[in-house]
Amino acid sequence: xxxKTVIFFALSILLTSCFSEEKFENSRKGNFxxxxxIMDEHYCFFSYxxxxxxxxHTRYSARISENMSxxxxxxxxxxxxAEVKDGHVNLVASHDVARYWKWYEDYxxxxxxxxxxxxxxxxxxxxxxxxxxxxxxxIGYVYYGSFSSGIxxxxxxxVFSRLAVCDGVIVDVRNNGGGKLTNSEKLASYxxxxxxxxxYMLHKTGKGHDDFSKPYEMxxxxxxxxxxxxxxxxxxxxxxxxxxxxxxxxxxxxxxxxIMGDRTGGGSGMPFTSELPNGWSVRFSASPMxxxxxxxxxxxxDPDPGMEVHMTEEDMAKGLDTMIEKAREVLKASK
Numbered sequence: 571x572x573x574k575t576v577i578f579f580a581l582s583i584l585l586t587s588c589f590s591e592e593k594f595e596n597s598r599k600g601n602f603x604x605x606x607x608i609m610d611e612h613y614c615f616f617s618y619x620x621x622x623x624x625x626x627h628t629r630y631s632a633r634i635s636e637n638m639s640x641x642x643x644x645x646x647x648x649x650x651x652a653e654v655k656d657g658h659v660n661l662v663a664s665h666d667v668a669r670y671w672k673w674y675e676d677y678x679x680x681x682x683x684x685x686x687x688x689x690x691x692x693x694x695x696x697x698x699x700x701x702x703x704x705x706x707x708x709i710g711y712v713y714y715g716s717f718s719s720g721i722x723x724x725x726x727x728x729v730f731s732r733l734a735v736c737d738g739v740i741v742d743v744r745n746n747g748g749g750k751l752t753n754s755e756k757l758a759s760y761x762x763x764x765x766x767x768x769x770y771m772l773h774k775t776g777k778g779h780d781d782f783s784k785p786y787e788m789x790x791x792x793x794x795x796x797x798x799x800x801x802x803x804x805x806x807x808x809x810x811x812x813x814x815x816x817x818x819x820x821x822x823x824x825x826x827x828x829i830m831g832d833r834t835g836g837g838s839g840m841p842f843t844s845e846l847p848n849g850w851s852v853r854f855s856a857s858p859m860x861x862x863x864x865x866x867x868x869x870x871x872d873p874d875p876g877m878e879v880h881m882t883e884e885d886m887a888k889g890l891d892t893m894i895e896k897a898r899e900v901l902k903a904s905k
Contacts (some may be wrong), residue, residue, distance in 0.1 A: 596847035598643055602634045605647055605661070605852055608653070608844045611777040615839060618866055619654060623779075625629035626653050644668065644850075650706050651852070658841040658855045673811070673835045673870075680807035680832050680893065681744040686713070688889050691735055695732075699753070702733065710736035710896050714757065717749030717813040720868040723793065726760050730798045733794075738901030739798060740894065741821075742805040748812025748837065758817055759793040761802055761824040766790050768820040770851045770860040773838070785860065790820050801904050803828045803897040806873060812837040818871050819861050828900065831893050836870040 594604040606627050616623055630650045634643070648668025651659050661668040694703040699719025702712040708874065710733035714721075733739055741757075758768075770785035804821050806829060815834045821827045826838060840853025846852065861867055873879070877900075885892045 576648070577593075579588050583707040594847050598634050598638055599631075601643065601846045601848050601850070602631065602647065603789040604846050605650070606630075608846075608852060609651070609854060610779075610857050612842070612844070613654065613659075613854050614772075614774060614776060614782075614856055615654065615656065615856045615868060616779040618858070618868065619656075621654055636708065640696075641665075651739045651854075656855055657707060657835065657837050658839050658853065660853045662851045662853065673837070674808040677808040678832065679809075679879055681809070682881070682886060682891070685886060685889055689891065689894055694700050695729075696727050696751065698722060700729055702729055704733065704736055705898070706736050707898060707902065708735070709901050710739035711742065711894070712739060713742045715746055716761060717746060717817070719749070719753075721753055721756060723756070723795075726757065726793065727796050730760055731796055733798070734796075737805070737905050738801045738898045740803050740805060740901070741869050743810055743814050743817060744805055744807040744831065744892070744893075745809045746811075746814035746817075747809060748814050751813050751816055754817040754820065755790060755794075758790050758820040758824065760797050760820065761823065761827055762790050762792045763797060763799075764792060766823050766860045768823050769816070769862060770864060771857055772860070773857045782858075785864065788859070799826070801901055802827065803901060805832050805893050805897060806831040808832055808835045808870070810834040813869070815871060816859065819867050822871070822874075823862060828877060829871070829873045830897055830900070831873055831879055833870040834867075834871050838867045 579642060580634045592607060594600040608622055633646050651661055651668060652670045657670055657673050690701060690703055694701050696733045698721035700712055700714050705711050749844055766789060768786040768790050771788055772782040772785055774783050775783050804817055804827060810818060815837050818829060818834050822829060827829055837840050838859045840857035841853050842856040843851050877891050881892045
């Protein structure tokens with residue numbers, strides 16, 4: 571079963587069985603209670619993150635007053651949502667978006683576009699959302715900055731046909747904040763020769779924090795036609811999130827892939843949206859995804875053993891990307 575099939579199935583279950591919301595008044599208290607209840611019944615990581623949502627209700631309800639301004643209400647509700655420490659959880663109003671960015675803010679950046687320009691130059695090729703080039707040591711370099719940028723089989727067949735002469739390929743998804751899972755799956759499919767189990771998805775079946783379906787298998791099916799057969803190194807940093815996290819997880823099971831760099835940012839919950847009485851919307855993680863060993867990847871994925879690499883000040887001062895240089899070294903040694 572491919573991702574899109576599982577996602578459609580999970581969405582249909584959520585829409586038919588979980589989203590008949592209780593009615594709340596359009597008041598300060600009513601909007602607070604509506605938001606708390608939506609999260610209480612549909613958010614998927616309370617138990618995994620050991621969040622006492624009832625205690626959160628007690629603490630934040632004391633801060634709600636009918637005399638508070640819209641801005642003050644928005645701030646309090648945003649702070650309440652931050653208690654789940656989830657980058658997929660947002661409160662959206664016409665004047666602002668409440669967001670949780672701590673999943674990457676306190677970590678090394680490990681990416682510099684100006685230094686990347688030293689490798690790509692201005693003569694790189696563009697295919698869909700991909701930038702790619704053959705570096706001077708015959709290593710292929712592919713950068714994909716967002717899984718929201720489209721790619722098709724025509725793009726990927728051309729890219730990997732042109733990189734077939736290389737001694738190996740670097741696929742750089744640093745600072746890729748996610749996008750469409752279908753693009754993640756499509757790119758990964760060019761590195762698999764057999765249908766491979768890479769993940770599981772669960773969906774909510776009730777309003778309890780632990781009311782989930784059985785796990786549904788999620789596979790990568792190999793692309794038809796040309797596939798890349800040499801070693802590939804996937805470069806990661808903490809700003810790899812959501813669909814990028816999913817791509818890194820899938821590539822852990824590709825036969826010739828190595829994950830190198832820093833731990834990813836996570837974000838393994840499929841997000842869905844609901845609305846408050848005042849028209850503000852809330853996005854939240856509703857369906858957890860697990861890896862093929864049924865482990866959560868919500869808090870990120872580590873690089874392969876011995877492959878944790880960070881950009882150093884010394885290299886950056888020379889205009890060098892420590893991660894790209896290490897990847898080139900490993901690929902040349904594996905010829």
